[in-house]
Amino acid sequence: MNTLAPRASMLDALAPLKAWWPIVLGLLVLYVPTYWMLAHGLWNTDDYAHGPIVLVVTLYLIWQQRAVFMREASLLPTSLETVVGWALLVFGLLTYAVGRSQDILLLEVGSQIPVILGALLVTLGVSAARALWFALFFLLFMVPLPGFVVDAATGPLKQYISVIAEQVLYAAGYPIARNGVVLTVGQYQLLVADACSGLHSMFSLSAMGLLYLYLMQHTSTVRNLIIIAAILPIAFAANIVRVMVLILVTYHMGDEAGQGFLHGFAGIMLFVIGLLFLFLLDWILGFILPDRLRNRAQA
Template sequence: MSTLATRAPAIDPLGPLKTWWPILLGLLVLYVPTYWMLAHGLWNSEEQAHGPIVLIVALFLIWQQRAVFVDEAVTPTRVEAATGWALLIVGLLAYALGRSQDILLFEVGSQIPVILGVLLITLGWRTARALWFALFFLLFMIPLPGFVVDAATGPLKQYISVIAEQVLYAAGYPIARSGVTLTVGQYQLLVADACSGLHSMFSLTAMGLLYLYLMQRTSIARNLIIMAAILPMAFLANVVRVMVLILVTYHLGDEAGQGFLHGFAGIMLFIVGLLFLFLLDALLGFVFPDRPRVKAKA
């Protein structure tokens, strides 16, 4: 008596592409011109240099979850589809307004409701939840509104100037302050808007949240403490950056402070901020160790 072996149905590797190519084409038509404009404009500035990194990371996170796009068992409900259509329409209207009126806040920000709406229409909430962090991370591509920058820059510059003056004066340096102008030796330095650290704090917050997401800590208290400490650590890292620039100017001259070392100090800001984050995470590990994960049964 012979038995017939049942063959598994062949999987078409181009199946997902055949289903999703109209959606991908539509997204490319909408946002490639936006990315092109950003790459030749805003992303070239020091304040928004993290933009392409955010985009690449978000695309990588979506690629990691690519299996959700081929789950044929998922069928969105009417509520999910209706919510998706509402989000898609809102996103397209925001894109049209931002594109026509040159409002980057709307043009760049519209990609989140557009993508989320498409996911809800086609695959439902379960897929949207699987991609939640990638969509959330796209928020850091959106340029900060002008009123937020204006409201935060002044106080940040004032605090940084005071702290830098106090620390360096205690270290024995001949430094004095008038508002946000610091005089050290024969040099006078103005803590400009770029030195407020607002945009650096914004980008370091993105890196900190990405670090938490990738590490997948099981301790809620540990995650909350690190989240609460990200902004203060970013501020402290920027204070260190400003003090280094002051010391470089004092010891090596104004050209060194405003030249290559000024740009290098921006890189150092990220390194110092990330080192603070890693150190805090390591210390909290002794108090809030990770619990073993419970693996789901097959």
């Protein structure tokens, strides 16, 4: 009898969640086929390999705030919240329908945000949406980048990376020259391709950087803003390091080494270097802009 009591109390505590099964089932019917398609397509590419991580983290963040779904039924949303919620829900469903029927992943995947936000406003109101704001925001990093954004950003990024890599390595004494985005080092020629622009790496590193800030909960607004502003420059700098390492590997070990296993390792290295730079910046800012309120509370 004693062993059953804790289980019974736990089930009683989770009982309010039963009312959400119809909504959860509806979301599963809509988006499980989408996730299945992503898992067998886009998520298998290097550019969007972070997609499953974003999904798992989002589910974890929602589970952390599960108390939101257990609020009393008497606390109903206002009429304005209901109207806005239905508008978002209808807009999200229409966006999903267009994206699904026309095979536009940008719309199909992106529709999750207005659909979930609309359902929250209709059922629980703005307080629930406020509690889950970061989980909804984090879903943005699952949405594929629009083609026009990729096309507009890739060219300039490749150019900047080529120029900086050439200047740094030339200053270090290496026999390197550049023609556009083609680098000649010794007897080898290397093309800074679209994949080397680092655009998608910036996207995924931004996701991890913002998640890090959310979990750290720094009380210093200035510290948070500095780190947010530094995420993209850090990702850009890490990508330059990756390209220079590939150039050096090719120069010292040959073209096969540069284009083989070490090329794949360099992608992982970019992500690790970016995160290390981010942690280092946060550590330094901790001395300049400490979390004073938190320290006082602990004292």
